[in-house]
Amino acid sequence: MKRIVVVGASAAGLAAAETLRREGYDGILTLVGDEALPPYDRPPLSKQLLAAEWESDRLALRTSADLAALDLDLRLGVAATGLELTDRTVALADGCEVPYDGLIVATGVRPRRLPGEGAHVLRTLDDALRLRDRLAPGRRLVVVGAGFLGAEAAAVAWRLGARVTLLEPAPVPLAHAVGTEVGEVLTRVHLDRGVDLRCGVTVTEVTEDGVRLPDGELVEADEVLVAVGSLPNTEWLDGSGLPLGDGVLCDEYCETTRNVYAAGDVARWYNPLFGVAMRIEHRTNAAEQGMAAARNLLRPEARRPFAPVPYFWSDQYDMKIQAYGFLRGHDEVAVVDGDLAERRFVAVYRTGDRVSGALAVGMPPKAIRLWRQAIAAGAVWHETVRAEASVSEAS
Numbered sequence: 001m002k003r004i005v006v007v008g009a010s011a012a013g014l015a016a017a018e019t020l021r022r023e024g025y026d027g028i029l030t031l032v033g034d035e036a037l038p039p040y041d042r043p044p045l046s047k048q049l050l051a052a053e054w055e056s057d058r059l060a061l062r063t064s065a066d067l068a069a070l071d072l073d074l075r076l077g078v079a080a081t082g083l084e085l086t087d088r089t090v091a092l093a094d095g096c097e098v099p100y101d102g103l104i105v106a107t108g109v110r111p112r113r114l115p116g117e118g119a120h121v122l123r124t125l126d127d128a129l130r131l132r133d134r135l136a137p138g139r140r141l142v143v144v145g146a147g148f149l150g151a152e153a154a155a156v157a158w159r160l161g162a163r164v165t166l167l168e169p170a171p172v173p174l175a176h177a178v179g180t181e182v183g184e185v186l187t188r189v190h191l192d193r194g195v196d197l198r199c200g201v202t203v204t205e206v207t208e209d210g211v212r213l214p215d216g217e218l219v220e221a222d223e224v225l226v227a228v229g230s231l232p233n234t235e236w237l238d239g240s241g242l243p244l245g246d247g248v249l250c251d252e253y254c255e256t257t258r259n260v261y262a263a264g265d266v267a268r269w270y271n272p273l274f275g276v277a278m279r280i281e282h283r284t285n286a287a288e289q290g291m292a293a294a295r296n297l298l299r300p301e302a303r304r305p306f307a308p309v310p311y312f313w314s315d316q317y318d319m320k321i322q323a324y325g326f327l328r329g330h331d332e333v334a335v336v337d338g339d340l341a342e343r344r345f346v347a348v349y350r351t352g353d354r355v356s357g358a359l360a361v362g363m364p365p366k367a368i369r370l371w372r373q374a375i376a377a378g379a380v381w382h383e384t385v386r387a388e389a390s391v392s393e394a395s
């Protein structure tokens with residue numbers, strides 16, 4: 001293999017490029033990114049950067065010397081606009097056609113928007129700086145969507161003294177992901193601080209003065225942040241023949257078609273550990289999948305299924321949430337350690353007869369790491385959870 005192109009210059013794309021070099025690939029390595037900045041980290045955007053605790057320079061994923069050492073054909077500030085599978089070329093917005101023998105797609109996701117103008121979204125450094133500039137004590141911020149991103153931004157804005165309203169269409173925020181009881185606990189933290197959280201509220205439109213609800217009511221705001229989920233960046237692949245459908249569809253090796261792989265938020269791949277196809281929007285997964293895709297592309301004879309236990313964290317106020325596994329679609333939740341009411345607990349999740357996930361709030365990392373191992377080992381629920389529960393009862 002003499003020419004490899006990686007499209008998307010963020011967590012997954014960078015990890016892929018570094019892995020290729022580390023594994024001995026010495027051909028041409030083109031890294032294409034539509035953002036002008038070298039790769040930077042997104043999780044701090046809704047945490048330390050928004051809170052003005054960190055400045056932009058702390059977000060860089062690598063120094064310029066690290067990037068130079070990778071000997072990249074680096075194309076920043078230019079989007080990939082098309083893929084020709086037969087000729088094996090990627091078309092760029094500047095008119096270049098870049099040939100490849102191997103391709104890794106790592107174009108991530110972008111925020112969903114609502115009808116109307118003027119709302120903030122939170123995906124890029126510019127987005128975060130723009131919102132940060134507008135947050136000040138007493139300013140009214142309406143956050144639409146109480147998922148992890150909306151909740152983190154609401155928490156920071158509250159700490160900065162803004163008057164925060166959090167609007168969520170579901171009766172209990174995050175219930176579809178973490179279950180109703182855990183969702184309620186994660187929700188109460190906002191109410192305790194005096195954030196005006198309203199559930200079961202759908203927003204139809206963003207206006208100059210706030211957001212409009214279906215019955216015509218206007219919830220007034222100085223600033224509106226829309227955090228209602230995201231869409232995979234796959235439009236540039238439309239018509240290419242790559243299988244698409246809420247992401248780039250891949251097999252368990254992260255391959256989508258011969259010598260074309262996908263990684264990170266944009267990739268929907270079959271995770272054999274859980275026996276389902278999934279698309280994960282987590283920082284750790286992006287890096288791990290970038291590495292896995294690069295290795296499999298480079299050494300197809302020794303390729304290995306990508307079968308991780310996904311990991312996610314979120315910081316809100318003084319609450320630290322950590323989760324392992326695949327919680328969506330779970331059948332049962334059990335609290336195996338701590339106490340929900342005290343907001344210090346480990347909850348584990350059952351899907352079928354397996355332990356499929358674990359979520360901890362306010363617990364030491366080792367309290368949940370054991371559960372990570374159980375998930376990785378495919379532990380059977382009725383053996384593992386009952387035994388664990390009786391241990392904690394006995395102590």
Ligand SMILES: Cc1cc2nc3c(=O)[nH]c(=O)nc-3n(C[C@H](O)[C@H](O)[C@H](O)COP(=O)(O)OP(=O)(O)OC[C@H]3O[C@@H](n4cnc5c(N)ncnc54)[C@H](O)[C@@H]3O)c2cc1C
Nearest residue numbers: 008010011012034042043080107108264265281282283286
């Ligand atoms: C505000 C915020 C907070 C977060 N907090 C957490 C957290 O606490 N914990 C956690 O686990 N995860 C968190 N995440 C998620 C995490 O940041 C993502 O999972 C991770 O960034 C995914 O990396 P990626 O490389 O797959 O995609 P991205 O980071 O989305 O990068 C894709 C890159 O490709 C570029 N691109 C898109 N289309 C094209 C094209 N056609 N041509 C060229 N380039 C293109 C994009 O502009 C982007 O630069 C957070 C995300 C955000 C936005």
